[in-house]
Amino acid sequence: MRASSGGRAAPSPADRGVETATGVARRASDQKPGRSARGGRPGRPERDAAGRTRLAEIADAARRGDDGAFEQLVVETSPEIYALALRLVGNEHDASDVVQETYLRAFRSIDRFRGEAAVSTWLYRIVANCSSTQLRRSARSRHAALDDDTAIADTRPDRDPETAAGTTFERARLVAALEALPASLRVVVVLRDVYDLPHDAIASELGISRSAAKVRLHRGRRRLREALYPDVPGEAPAGAAGAAETVPFPVGERLTWAGPGAARGRAQGVGRAAV
C-alpha cells in the first residue's frame, strides 16, 4: 500500500483486473468459490507476498475513489472474511449479516485506510467489531438467560466433523471444541490464534481491556488443550479442568470502533450499525 501510494507504477499483468474492475468483479462474483474447508481441506493457499501487494494495490485504487476496485476487493477477500465471520458468530445467517456490514463499513472508511496495516488485518478488525455487535445483539434477543456461555449450536447437517472427508481426527476434535467454546472465549481465541491479530487490536474491537482479552484467551486455550488431550490430565489448578468458567459476553458495554480511522480521531459513523 505504502509502496504504491506515491506514483503508481504501470499495472502489472496481475493487476490488470483493477483497471476493468467492475466487469471483472461481476464475472468473478458469479463463480463458485473453491470447495470449502468444511472437510478440513485448505480452501485456498496462503496469500503470498505478491498476493498481498496486489490486494494493497486494489485497496489503494479503491481508496482513491475507484468503486470498481472496491468491488474487486470484495470478490477477492470475501471467502476468508466469511470464514472468519462464521467462526466468530457460529451460524451462516449471522455470518452473512456480518459480512454485509463489514464491507459497508470498509467502503465508508476506506478513504481513512492508509495502509499502515495489511488490508486483511484492517478487514479482520472490522469483522471482529461487527461480530461483537452481532453477538451482543443475539445475546440480547436470547434474553432468556443472558447465557452467553452457551455455545452457539451449529445445526448444519454436514457439520459433523467425523463425516468430513480428509479430516484428521485431531483437527476435527479441535474444530468441534472451538465451536463448543462460549462465544466470549471463542472470539478471542479465533482472532488471536487463528487470525493472528494483536492483543490490543482484539481488545479494542471487542471493547474490553487488554487484560480481559488475555484472560479469555488463556481460558479458551486451556479448554481446547483439554478437549484435544482429554486423557492427559493437565497439572491445571482446581476449577480449570472441566468446570464451567463463566465469562459473560459483555451485553451492556458500548462498542467503539478503534480501527485505523479512529487512531486519527475520526470514528464517526463507523461504529454505527447500519441494519
Next chain:
Amino acid sequence: MRRAAARKGSVVRRCDRAAAYLPAALDGEHAPDPHLARHVESCIGCQAELARYRRVARLLGQLRHECEELPPGLVADVLTSVERAARRRAARRAHAGRRAALAGGVAAALAAAGVAAASLARHQGASA
C-alpha cells in the same frame, strides 16, 4: 526419604502454578517469577504440557487458510449494497458541490456589487 517426598510435593505445587502460566507462555510472556521459569524449563511434565499448547496453537493457525463455501448470492448482495452506498455518496458529493458553487456564485456577486458600490461612491465623491 521424607525430604524426597517433600521435594516431590513442591515440584507438584510448582507444576500447578506453571499450569496457570503455560497458556500465556505461548505468546512469549515471561513467567511471573524466575523460579517458575527455571522449573518449567527443567520439568518434563511442564515441557510436555507446553508442547501440547504449542500443538493446539499450530492447529489453530492452520485453520486460517481454510475457507468456507459462500452462501449463494452473498457476494452479489454485498456488491449491491456497496453500489447503493457509492451512489448515495456520489449524490451527496454532487449536492455539496452544487451548494459550494451556489455559495461561490453568491459571494462573487456580493463582491462585485461591493466593488461597484465602492467605485460608484468614489465616482460620486470625485464629481461632487
